[in-house]
Amino acid sequence: MTDNRTNGDTSAAVVAAIQRIAREQGVSTLSYSDYQRHRTDDDPAAVTATRLFGNWKAGLRAAGLVVDDAEVRTRSQVKRAPAGRRAADDDEAKARVIAAIQRIAAELGGVTTLSTNQYVRYVEDDEPAVITAIRRFKGWKNACAAAGLDPNPYSKAGEVHISDEEALGGVQKAGAAYAEETGKAPRRMTQDFYTSWREANDGLGLPNLAKRFGGWAQVKAKAGLE
Structure with missing residues (x-):
């Protein structure tokens, strides 16, 4: 399945993610690396922002954040909220x-x-x-x-799990979408493409895939991508 979202939809998702992370960190600007460090699996990758807006600064401007040559500073150097x-x-x-x-x-x-x-x-x-x-x-x-719930989410029945088979099945679907969109072999699928595909589809995030199956190359191999 391919990601049918428009560039406008994805741009809005990028802006929302930048604004949320900046708010959570209490900062007025955000570096590319800090965005990558704090984004969730469901947030667009930083490279998606640069592709859509032309560069990282333009993405910050679209999100209403401070833009200057200091956006590569560490968070300890950025003015934080009281x-x-x-x-x-x-x-x-x-x-x-x-x-x-x-x-x-x-x-x-x-x-x-x-x-x-x-x-x-x-x-x-x-x-x-x-x-x-x-x-x-x-x-x-x-x-x-x-929230008043059982603190152990694995203590009772009814837990929704993504099995290894389902997780690898998602990788296979993403590989098929990659081949359809790029004309390249599924095994050439990049992590950025998988992340973008997963935004509109069910599937395990990259960190959890790595925990279960190893590095990205191993994940693709275990999914049988050719």
């Missing part, structure tokens, strides 16, 4: 995570456990990303406990 405001923002972010977890649990019939896969599947666009929940609470179990 500590009091950061604490208030953290409390607000945690409250939004808790509300999202509780809403999804209720919609799933009042379940007492919730996995990250379930959260990702049912979270709304205006709710916090799963990686935000993990960072704010220093772990998914802690986030679930704060």
